[in-house]
Amino acid sequence: MTEPSSVLPMSRRDLLAMIGLVAGSGASYRAMASMGLVAESTYKGPIKLDGGAKGKSVLILGAGHAGSVAAYELRKAGYKVQILEYNERVGGRCWTLRGGDKFTELGGATQTCGFDPGLYVNPGPWRIPFHHRALLDYCKRFGVALEPFVQVNYNAYLHSTEAFGGKPQRYRNIHADFNGHVAELLAKCTSQNKLDDAVSKEDTEILLSALKEWGALDKNYSYASNPQSSERRGWEKPPGGGIGGAPIPSTPMSTSDVLKSGLWHHLSIGQQVEFQTTLFQPVGGMDGVAKAFQREIGDLVRYRSKVTKIDQNDSKVTVTYVDSQTGGAPMQATADYCLCTIPLSVLSQIDIKVGPKMARAIRAVPYESAVKLGLQFKRRFWEEDEHIYGGTSYTDMPIRLIGYPNTGYHSSGKGVLLGGYMFGPNAYEFTALPPAERVRKAVEYGSKIHAQYKTEFDNGIAVGWHRVPWTLGCAGTWTEDTRAAHYDNLCQLDGRIMLAGEHASYVNAWQEGALLSSLNAIERLHKHVQSH
Amino acid sequence: MIKPKNLLCAAVLLTLPAFASQALAGDVSFSRGYTFEERDGKSIYENVCQGCHMADAKGATGAGRYPALAENPRLAGKMYPAILVLKGQGAMPVFGDVMDDEQIANVVNYVRSQFGNAYTDKLTPAEIAALRPPKKP
Numbered sequence: 001m002t003e004p005s006s007v008l009p010m011s012r013r014d015l016l017a018m019i020g021l022v023a024g025s026g027a028s029y030r031a032m033a034s035m036g037l038v039a040e041s042t043y044k045g046p047i048k049l050d051g052g053a054k055g056k057s058v059l060i061l062g063a064g065h066a067g068s069v070a071a072y073e074l075r076k077a078g079y080k081v082q083i084l085e086y087n088e089r090v091g092g093r094c095w096t097l098r099g100g101d102k103f104t105e106l107g108g109a110t111q112t113c114g115f116d117p118g119l120y121v122n123p124g125p126w127r128i129p130f131h132h133r134a135l136l137d138y139c140k141r142f143g144v145a146l147e148p149f150v151q152v153n154y155n156a157y158l159h160s161t162e163a164f165g166g167k168p169q170r171y172r173n174i175h176a177d178f179n180g181h182v183a184e185l186l187a188k189c190t191s192q193n194k195l196d197d198a199v200s201k202e203d204t205e206i207l208l209s210a211l212k213e214w215g216a217l218d219k220n221y222s223y224a225s226n227p228q229s230s231e232r233r234g235w236e237k238p239p240g241g242g243i244g245g246a247p248i249p250s251t252p253m254s255t256s257d258v259l260k261s262g263l264w265h266h267l268s269i270g271q272q273v274e275f276q277t278t279l280f281q282p283v284g285g286m287d288g289v290a291k292a293f294q295r296e297i298g299d300l301v302r303y304r305s306k307v308t309k310i311d312q313n314d315s316k317v318t319v320t321y322v323d324s325q326t327g328g329a330p331m332q333a334t335a336d337y338c339l340c341t342i343p344l345s346v347l348s349q350i351d352i353k354v355g356p357k358m359a360r361a362i363r364a365v366p367y368e369s370a371v372k373l374g375l376q377f378k379r380r381f382w383e384e385d386e387h388i389y390g391g392t393s394y395t396d397m398p399i400r401l402i403g404y405p406n407t408g409y410h411s412s413g414k415g416v417l418l419g420g421y422m423f424g425p426n427a428y429e430f431t432a433l434p435p436a437e438r439v440r441k442a443v444e445y446g447s448k449i450h451a452q453y454k455t456e457f458d459n460g461i462a463v464g465w466h467r468v469p470w471t472l473g474c475a476g477t478w479t480e481d482t483r484a485a486h487y488d489n490l491c492q493l494d495g496r497i498m499l500a501g502e503h504a505s506y507v508n509a510w511q512e513g514a515l516l517s518s519l520n521a522i523e524r525l526h527k528h529v530q531s532h
Numbered sequence: 533m534i535k536p537k538n539l540l541c542a543a544v545l546l547t548l549p550a551f552a553s554q555a556l557a558g559d560v561s562f563s564r565g566y567t568f569e570e571r572d573g574k575s576i577y578e579n580v581c582q583g584c585h586m587a588d589a590k591g592a593t594g595a596g597r598y599p600a601l602a603e604n605p606r607l608a609g610k611m612y613p614a615i616l617v618l619k620g621q622g623a624m625p626v627f628g629d630v631m632d633d634e635q636i637a638n639v640v641n642y643v644r645s646q647f648g649n650a651y652t653d654k655l656t657p658a659e660i661a662a663l664r665p666p667k668k669p
Contacts, residue, residue: 425580429580432582437560
């Protein structure tokens with residue numbers, strides 16, 4: 001390995017070298033994309049498909065969000081609609097596992113979820129940013145009850161196996177100490193006139209006041225053990241009542257310890273637009289959205305339909321499919337148009353009659369590897385022992401994070417944690433393990449953060465998205481180069497066939513991307529019908 | 533073009549795993565960071581490839597399929613699997629960014645000599661290197 005064991009202390013030359021390394025790496029770009037460096041939703045409000053459907057029919061392939069929303073809106077606009085869906089349910093990757101649910105992955109391993117009633121894990125999407133307005137609008141229109149999803153929890157942990165002796169640190173401490181020390185350093189530079197080139201004389205005073213406030217500095221612009229810093233990082237002994245109630249301030253960690261720990265890395269996650277407060281989750285599981293769509297368009301769906309061929313000519317589209325469970329004789333469905341929302345990992349293996357540009361685009365988008373684990377414990381020790389209510393702890397171990405349930409606080413009985421959520425190499429490596437081994441490893445790693453894992457673990461379930469039979473991966477991954485070469489070709493109407501899904505959006509791996517892609521596609525399809 | 537400002541962010545994001553996880557002793561090991569650390573063909577196959585192509589290399593079928601690598605005549609030419617691993621295609625992910633030339637050569641050589649495949653000509657790291665696009669200045 002050429003990577004340093006710690007990023008700090010880092011010289012400018014090291015940093016430039018690292019940037020060079022990153023600049024040359026498409027993987028880095030994909031990682032960035034998967035971490036969600038994208039803009040807010042472009043949703044314009046409920047779609048208006050005026051002017052009538054001219055008696056046209058649309059065959060939709062796939063009943064995930066892209067297919068479902070198209071079916072809902074196109075039927076409303078007067079189109080004859082039918083959906084073919086591989087699974088026996090609506091929702092696609094919007095999916096929730098509860099006690100008694102069985103999941104058979106590719107390779108044949110079957111897991112039966114052993115969670116107690118009311119407990120669940122969302123193997124796919126699990127949070128809805130406040131600005132994913134299309135999804136929120138449909139939740140509102142369909143009466144899907146929402147509750148807050150906690151992204152940043154100041155009392156959760158940041159953990160590195162190589163910092164603080166492997167002892168998890170409260171987010172609050174790292175956050176306060178990193179800001180405090182940086183503010184103090186900057187205040188020193190400012191008052192020693194080292195920033196004169198960058199800050200005007202009148203702004204200097206303002207900057208000093210701001211740094212004092214931002215970093216909880218004392219009157220001498222020091223970040224020190226005192227009530228100001230303890231109001232941010234917490235007290236050694238918190239304020240109490242009656243005799244002996246006086247608080248004792250805590251002592252900040254040293255600048256060097258905080259910097260060397262690398263834990264500051266995690267502070268920026270909750271500052272990204274996609275993770276800024278407020279986020280939501282449907283009450284009872286993310287599949288509340290899928291169930292709402294199923295109520296609306298379930299009557300249009302032919303379940304257990306595995307598409308084998310998509311053909312078109314001047315007058316119609318013909319899709320051949322077989323029963324996904326029993327096989328048997330091929331069946332056919334026809335329509336004037338086809339909206340295909342099948343993931344490209346699957347579609348690239350289906351005989352589809354489209355022009356060479358779209359055909360190349362379909363084959364050009366690899367699917368990200370991702371793994372999620374749900375772990376049930378005999379009690380909610382994270383609340384009872386550690387006062388962590390919802391949110392996420394982050395670690396440098398392969399599990400990457402532990403997600404705490406953002407619901408059912410203080411309930412007695414068992415509880416379910418998101419025991420890991422990985423991308424990249426660790427996701428491949430976990431997928432390559434048998435399901436029980438994935439769970440065992442996640443428990444082993446998690447116990448480094450919560451020792452209670454060892455005695456309180458009950459049962460678990462692990463979904464590796466490359467083993468999910470109907471997606472063969474988690475989400476489409478684009479690079480700058482593949483976007484430039486193929487994205488428009490993927491999205492355009494090809495004869496009578498149009499594609500939609502999160503892969504045909506710039507909001508990849510998010511439910512909002514599937515909805516925006518599909519709404520944009522049917523808007524263009526409707527316009528085409530109007531002009532022909 | 534990615535602007536330099538964004539690159540800085542990327543550098544910070546992507547170096548996180550550099551001070552990352554360590555395998556617990558005597559157990560399956562996991563890579564640190566955004567590149568694979570397995571070196572020999574067998575380890576790469578068992579820790580990465582078998583996630584999709586399965587332990588017996590017989591693949592699997594759902595809505596789509598992962599092809600069997602066992603007794604696969606398409607492996608007769610060594611460059612075909614080399615290009616697929618390096619550049620991906622369809623459901624096959626791109627590994628060129630996360631494995632080096634030697635790793636790709638090792639895993640291709642492993643698969644072409646196992647699972648009922650008995651091809652004896654070897655792929656070299658130099659042959660992988662030649663398939664990579666020239667580095668931008």
